[in-house]
Amino acid sequence: MNIFSAFELITPRLKLRFVEPGDAAALFHLFSDPEALRYWSSTPWLHLAQAADNIEQTLKAYRDGTALRLAMVLPDGELIGTVTLYDFDRRNHRCQVGYMLARPHWGQRYMQEALPALIAHGFGALELHRIEADIHPDNIASERILEGLHFQREGLLRERWFVGGEISDSVIYGLLRKDWEAAIHPAR
Numbered sequence: 001m002n003i004f005s006a007f008e009l010i011t012p013r014l015k016l017r018f019v020e021p022g023d024a025a026a027l028f029h030l031f032s033d034p035e036a037l038r039y040w041s042s043t044p045w046l047h048l049a050q051a052a053d054n055i056e057q058t059l060k061a062y063r064d065g066t067a068l069r070l071a072m073v074l075p076d077g078e079l080i081g082t083v084t085l086y087d088f089d090r091r092n093h094r095c096q097v098g099y100m101l102a103r104p105h106w107g108q109r110y111m112q113e114a115l116p117a118l119i120a121h122g123f124g125a126l127e128l129h130r131i132e133a134d135i136h137p138d139n140i141a142s143e144r145i146l147e148g149l150h151f152q153r154e155g156l157l158r159e160r161w162f163v164g165g166e167i168s169d170s171v172i173y174g175l176l177r178k179d180w181e182a183a184i185h186p187a188r
């Protein structure tokens with residue numbers, strides 16, 4: 001039995017749905033783009049087989065509850081990105097968030113639409129208390145998105161990632177459920 005059973009989240013322009021085996025080509029397109037992977041924690045994919053492996057891991061994570069990854073899909077069915085809650089620490093009601101949007105769709109505020117839906121699910125159905133993000137210090141667009149969603153910058157961890165022969169620091173952001181609720185219900 002899956003710990004995460006398939007569901008969808010609907011936003012004004014997007015459907016967020018579970019990843020499927022048929023998404024391999026779209027995911028390969030996303031994760032083989034060196035520009036999109038510039039601040040990512042692994043190098044761009046080179047082979048379609050990496051997409052199939054990644055989907056296998058995603059399906060396994062639905063089963064064992066280690067990650068909840070949703071595909072961002074346009075009304076015409078095009079998969080343009082993914083948003084993920086992962087590294088669940090259930091005893092402490094916390095996890096991490098990650099996200100990836102295809103470059104042709106940058107600059108249209110799609111992530112500012114997808115992430116709130118996932119975060120609301122995290123603080124609601126998943127009963128999270130805290131969501132963390134670990135981003136590259138030069139990833140300005142990602143910082144802006146997190147700050148717009150009321151994440152607070154909490155610290156800098158030095159030389160945390162080796163990617164493609166380069167070492168990089170991590171900026172750590174955190175969002176508490178009470179801050180999220182205060183932001184979405186400011187009158188309360």
Ligand SMILES: CC(C)(COP(=O)(O)OP(=O)(O)OC[C@H]1O[C@@H](n2cnc3c(N)ncnc32)[C@H](O)[C@@H]1OP(=O)(O)O)[C@@H](O)C(=O)NCCC(=O)NCCS
Nearest residue numbers: 036039098099100101106107108109111140141142144145
């Ligand atoms: C990070 C990512 C989701 C951003 O999506 P995007 O559509 O390009 O973001 P936007 O264009 O909406 O930019 C977000 C904000 O940053 C601002 N911004 C973007 N680049 C900027 C720059 N170089 N300098 C200053 N501000 C910048 C935008 O003006 C926008 O601000 P606003 O919300 O006040 O309008 C997307 O670039 C992506 O998927 N990148 C690859 C994966 C990744 O890095 N994921 C994050 C790590 S977990």
